[in-house]
Amino acid sequence: MTKSLTKVVYKPDTQSTDEYIVIVNPSEYKRWKEGDRTIPLAEVVDSFKVFYSNQGAQGILGKPSDQQLDNIFGTTKDVDVMTQILEKGKDQPGNGFTSGTTATNAARGSFDSKGKGKGKGLGGI
Secondary structure, eight states, rough: OOOEEEEEOSSTTTTOOOEEEEEEEEHHHHHHHHHHHHSSSHHHHHHSSOOOEEEEESSBBBOOOOOHHHHSSSOOOOOHHHHHHHHHEEEEEEEEESOOOOOGGGSSOOOOOOOOOOTTTTTOO
16 A cells, blocks of 8 residues: 655755755644644654755755755754754655555566566567
8 A cells, every 4th residue: 555745845045956855744744743743753754864955856866964964954863854854844745756565567577476576578579
């Protein structure tokens, strides 16, 4: 089963293309943002990873360096950085952003019911 995800984007400067991003579960994030801080952060975020792009919304997401985190957020602790991004950032629902089982192209011939490839592919054609 898949679940819909949302990204929370924090831009330290409105003129900058730098963005710090956390992937969240939208319903838990909404409750957390409205003040329900009893929700564990582990349920709000999809994973404890902060992503970084210096190319704006179209850029490739990478991992920020500890120096970048310390310069922008004043800390390198993932929990503190995520809390600041969640508080100061803006949520952007991700079209096609899902977590969980995804479909594969079973018609290609290298898929079995256990999800393991058999390695035959299109070799005999």
